[in-house]
Amino acid sequence: MKQPKGKYAGIARVGEKGQIVIPKGVRDLFDIKPGDTLLVLADVKQGIAITKDDVLFQQFDAMLRGEDLK
Numbered sequence: 001m002k003q004p005k006g007k008y009a010g011i012a013r014v015g016e017k018g019q020i021v022i023p024k025g026v027r028d029l030f031d032i033k034p035g036d037t038l039l040v041l042a043d044v045k046q047g048i049a050i051t052k053d054d055v056l057f058q059q060f061d062a063m064l065r066g067e068d069l070k
Helices: 024-029 053-064
Strands: 038-043 047-052
Touching (some): 047 053
Antiparallel strands (some): 038 047
C-alpha cells in the first residue's frame, strides 16, 4: 500500500525485552538515525506518543520567546 506523502501507517511488534522497532518508513519520514534520542510520552487515557527530542526543545524555545506554536 502506497502511503500518502508525509504520512505513515504500520505495525510495530513488541519484543521479549519490551523493545519495538520503528518501521523504516517512519525513520525515513522523520530522519531518525541510530543514536538519536527520542522522547516517549504516555497517558493512560490518551495513549503513547514518541517524538524526536529536538522537536520538543524547538517548541519549548518558541514558547519561551512568546511565539505561537504551529
